Amino acid sequence: MITVRFFAGLREQLGRDTLELPSTATTVRAVWARATDQAPVPTHLLAAVNLEYADFDTPVADGDEVAFFPPVTGGAA
Amino acid sequence: MIVGLRETAFAPWPLLADAAQAMDAAERAGCGANDAFIGTMRAGGGATRVVRLQLEHYPGMTERMLMRIATDTGARWPIRQLVLVHRVGEVLPGETLIVAAAWSAHRDAAFAACRHLVETVKHQAPFWKREFRADGSAAWVTANTPARM
Numbered sequence: 001m002i003t004v005r006f007f008a009g010l011r012e013q014l015g016r017d018t019l020e021l022p023s024t025a026t027t028v029r030a031v032w033a034r035a036t037d038q039a040p041v042p043t044h045l046l047a048a049v050n051l052e053y054a055d056f057d058t059p060v061a062d063g064d065e066v067a068f069f070p071p072v073t074g075g076a077a
Numbered sequence: 078m079i080v081g082l083r084e085t086a087f088a089p090w091p092l093l094a095d096a097a098q099a100m101d102a103a104e105r106a107g108c109g110a111n112d113a114f115i116g117t118m119r120a121g122g123g124a125t126r127v128v129r130l131q132l133e134h135y136p137g138m139t140e141r142m143l144m145r146i147a148t149d150t151g152a153r154w155p156i157r158q159l160v161l162v163h164r165v166g167e168v169l170p171g172e173t174l175i176v177a178a179a180w181s182a183h184r185d186a187a188f189a190a191c192r193h194l195v196e197t198v199k200h201q202a203p204f205w206k207r208e209f210r211a212d213g214s215a216a217w218v219t220a221n222t223p224a225r226m
Contacts, residue, residue: 008133008205009217048203051138067135073218074132074163074204075195076116076174 002060004035007069010042023062028054031066044071079160080147082139087164089115089176096160096178104157110187113160113178114195120170126211130168135203139165142202146194154190156181161194163204 002021011017014036025031028047032039047054048067060066079096093113097105120127147161158180164173175198179190198204206218 005135007135007203008207009219048135048138051135051141053201067138069135069203070205070217070219072200072203073206074134074175074202075199076114 001062002031003065004031005065005067007067009070010045010068014039023060025060027056027060028058028066029056031060032056032068035066035068042070045069046071078147078151078158079162080143081162082134082143083162083164084166086169086172087162089113089173092160092162092176093178096158097180100158100180107182108157108180109182110184111178111180112184112187112191113176114191115173116175116195118168118170118172118174124210124212125214127170127208128211129170129209131207131209132165132168132174133205133207134165138203139163143198146197146201150179150190150193150197153193154179154181154186156186156190159190159194161198163198163202165204 002023002025003018004021005018006014019035021034025034028049032041046069049058049060050065079092118130143161147159151159156179160176160178162176177191177194179187181187207215208218209215
């Protein structure tokens with residue numbers, strides 16, 4: 001299985017924070033398509049695989065955690 | 078190094094004192110410069126005055142990124158000690174959001190390392206801010222300022 005997580009505004013838009021997918025999706029792009037029922041990719045969407053930033057062609061394997069989130073806005077003014 | 082997250086309001090100054098104290102006497106004596114940055118929540122004004130912030134993050138990835146930013150900064154500049162602590166959760170105006178500090182023999186390295194900590198956290202660490210405003214509205218902060226590095 002692949003664990004998929006969504007954060008911040010994206011989590012609210014999709015109405016879920018996590019889901020499990022069978023490990024048939026082999027790239028981040030394929031995970032997004034499976035997890036969101038082929039939703040268009042939001043502008044500036046970021047992704048991570050196993051807690052490291054990843055691009056959409058990064059390979060994904062059984063047991064991986066894939067996260068999608070908007071641009072980050074930490075720190076101070 | 079003092080690196081990590083705080084889930085409740087915290088005072089920045091004791092962190093700086095603890096970090097200085099953690100160096101041995103010779104290390105402390107070798108530091109001619111300590112640059113510290115404290116970022117606090119700003120309320121702004123008018124109807125869109127922000128009454129509180131929600132700081133969401135990606136547990137696990139956030140701590141890993143903070144540690145990497147701290148380690149990379151230590152490798153890039155000749156610093157003797159650093160602090161990198163970020164707040165998460167519900168934050169009120171005036172409360173501390175981030176503390177970054179660097180100790181070095183000379184000021185150039187301390188200034189540069191401290192600025193690097195702040196700017197890199199802002200643009201790389203997985204934090205997201207949601208503003209709750211005086212008029213009852215709430216919105217995720219979507220625009221980050223360009224990196225000034």
